[in-house]
Amino acid sequence: MEPLAPFSVVAPTSLAAALAALAEPEARLVAGGTDLMVNLRHGIGAPRTLVDARGVAELRGIAAQGGGLAIGAAVTLAELAEDARVGGRWPALAEAARLVAAPAHRAAATVGGNLCLDTRCTFYNRSAWWRAANGFCLKHRGSVCHVAPTGNRCHAAFSGDLAAPLLAYGATVEIAGPAGARRQPLGALYREDGAAHLTLAAGEIVTSVQLPPQPLPARYAKARARQAIDFPLAGVAVALGMAAGKVAALRVALTGTNASPFLLAGVEALTGAVPDAAWREQLGKLVQKQVTPMRTTLLAAQYRRRAAAALAMRLAAGLAGEA
Amino acid sequence: MPMPPEPMRHFQLNGRDCAVPAADHALLLETLRETLGLTGTKQGCDGGECGACTVLIDGVARLACLTRTGECEGRTVETIEGQGVAGRLGRLQRAFHEKLGAQCGYCTPGMIMAAEGLLRRNRSPDEAAIRAALAGNLCRCTGYVKIIEAVLAAAADG
Numbered sequence A: 001m002e003p004l005a006p007f008s009v010v011a012p013t014s015l016a017a018a019l020a021a022l023a024e025p026e027a028r029l030v031a032g033g034t035d036l037m038v039n040l041r042h043g044i045g046a047p048r049t050l051v052d053a054r055g056v057a058e059l060r061g062i063a064a065q066g067g068g069l070a071i072g073a074a075v076t077l078a079e080l081a082e083d084a085r086v087g088g089r090w091p092a093l094a095e096a097a098r099l100v101a102a103p104a105h106r107a108a109a110t111v112g113g114n115l116c117l118d119t120r121c122t123f124y125n126r127s128a129w130w131r132a133a134n135g136f137c138l139k140h141r142g143s144v145c146h147v148a149p150t151g152n153r154c155h156a157a158f159s160g161d162l163a164a165p166l167l168a169y170g171a172t173v174e175i176a177g178p179a180g181a182r183r184q185p186l187g188a189l190y191r192e193d194g195a196a197h198l199t200l201a202a203g204e205i206v207t208s209v210q211l212p213p214q215p216l217p218a219r220y221a222k223a224r225a226r227q228a229i230d231f232p233l234a235g236v237a238v239a240l241g242m243a244a245g246k247v248a249a250l251r252v253a254l255t256g257t258n259a260s261p262f263l264l265a266g267v268e269a270l271t272g273a274v275p276d277a278a279w280r281e282q283l284g285k286l287v288q289k290q291v292t293p294m295r296t297t298l299l300a301a302q303y304r305r306r307a308a309a310a311l312a313m314r315l316a317a318g319l320a321g322e323a
Numbered sequence B: 001m002p003m004p005p006e007p008m009r010h011f012q013l014n015g016r017d018c019a020v021p022a023a024d025h026a027l028l029l030e031t032l033r034e035t036l037g038l039t040g041t042k043q044g045c046d047g048g049e050c051g052a053c054t055v056l057i058d059g060v061a062r063l064a065c066l067t068r069t070g071e072c073e074g075r076t077v078e079t080i081e082g083q084g085v086a087g088r089l090g091r092l093q094r095a096f097h098e099k100l101g102a103q104c105g106y107c108t109p110g111m112i113m114a115a116e117g118l119l120r121r122n123r124s125p126d127e128a129a130i131r132a133a134l135a136g137n138l139c140r141c142t143g144y145v146k147i148i149e150a151v152l153a154a155a156a157d158g
């Protein structure tokens, strides 16, 4: 097999040591490695040092926090999916975790790695020789985007599943770096640029995710090419609260369709109404307007647009029916 | 420039102490196949997509092609070579043989190790649990039905 370009590995046990190791030139954080190792094997990036996040005490464990939950970035997706508190009160998050990859991936894959997953594109997730034969592309080493050759930006899709339910639940993330620690809404971790989709500064680490208390009833669903195991072509989380037969609160989050996961804007217009067929059509239209899938997957962009809308409508109908 | 010597890694491999040199960037798949000569664990893809390299680490199914050898320090590693006991087939190997769960056989070591991981957690899995446990293992020959029958038979075999 093709060997990896050499790197050394450090395994710090404290956050301070991890930040110091990441401050060294060409150091890169690795957690489960289920995304990064694949990219390294494809010749994307050649770090001199990998800093293993999994032994860092501050990134471990799931803890109750003011009625909500704080989830360490190094918690594995297997742990997340099996946690009784998560499954009981934040079922959309447990569902999303179970829908990521296969068991052998989930035993290694982490929450932090899922949130900081590289964006994906059919011209990018390829071996080095395949991409070289194609002249590489704008996202890495090349100058042209093969998806939109007349433009000058990358449309690779953010395809992590957890971000959608976490956005719908109103999660925040805590970030530590050379300049100290901060907490921000999860949405602020991302920007709509496939080649630079994370707003993290050099040397920064996502340390934990906070779920606020009193979650709305919520569900997550994804469309994928292979039902057994696949990234989302479109992933949708809907959180919906009912009062007296009308929609009292609504949050819809999407992943897999754009360069960043995002909360659907304009849902206020849909609250205070009876969620009938016409209401669902309106929701579907709102989704179709805001998703911007490009031809970064083998399936047509239009399919992903419609799938996103259909999933949102189906989930909303289910939640309204249960209430 | 001479390469620095590769550090020794220590883990239990198929029930025995193992010490093997491996650089920090060495993958477990490479160490198993090329340094230790255990070629039962297969490479089927560029990384992470096929499950042919599935092994157990501390009893849990993991992909040897995405795991650095250094991550295994102090742990237990089990491969397909550990399935047979004293020259006799293990229960999963026997079931795959009898139920025609293997055709070309390329996916079989990974299938058996993923199934072994499942049977350690769940002694009598139903078909849905088997499908979920093998979701990451691709087979281009059997159509999966015979594989599922083989795992059910192995589970019934105790």
Ligand SMILES: Cc1cc2nc3c(=O)[nH]c(=O)nc-3n(C[C@H](O)[C@H](O)[C@H](O)COP(=O)(O)OP(=O)(O)OC[C@H]3O[C@@H](n4cnc5c(N)ncnc54)[C@H](O)[C@@H]3O)c2cc1C
Residues within 6 Å of the ligand: A028, A029, A030, A031, A032, A033, A034, A035, A036, A037, A038, A053, A073, A074, A077, A099, A100, A101, A102, A105, A108, A109, A110, A111, A112, A113, A114, A115, A116, A117, A118, A159, A160, A161, A162, A204, A205, A206, A207, A229, A230, A231, A232, B047, B048, B049
């Ligand atoms: C066949 C296959 C199928 C897959 N299917 C899915 C799927 O359906 N859905 C899905 O969401 N994912 C999928 N994945 C991708 C991946 O397995 C998961 O997203 C996983 O959660 C990534 O986590 P990790 O810990 O392995 O990340 P790593 O590979 O360790 O890291 C990924 C990136 O995040 C950075 N990073 C890691 N932790 C942190 C942190 N705490 N702070 C800042 N940066 C950090 C790393 O530097 C790296 O750039 C799949 C992968 C494969 C190989």
Ligand code: SF4
Residues within 6 Å of the ligand: A120, A121, A122, A123, A124, A137, A138, A139, A140, A144, A145, A146, A147, A148, A153, A154, A155, A156, A194, A296
């Ligand atoms: S969208 Fe364009 S620039 Fe981005 S990865 Fe795909 S081909 Fe490359």
Ligand code: FES
Residues within 6 Å of the ligand: B042, B043, B044, B045, B046, B047, B048, B049, B050, B051, B052, B053, B054, B063, B064, B065, B066
């Ligand atoms: S070789 Fe294909 S998943 Fe490891």
Ligand code: FES
Residues within 6 Å of the ligand: B101, B102, B103, B104, B105, B106, B107, B108, B138, B139, B140, B141, B142
């Ligand atoms: S038996 Fe040939 S790939 Fe499964």
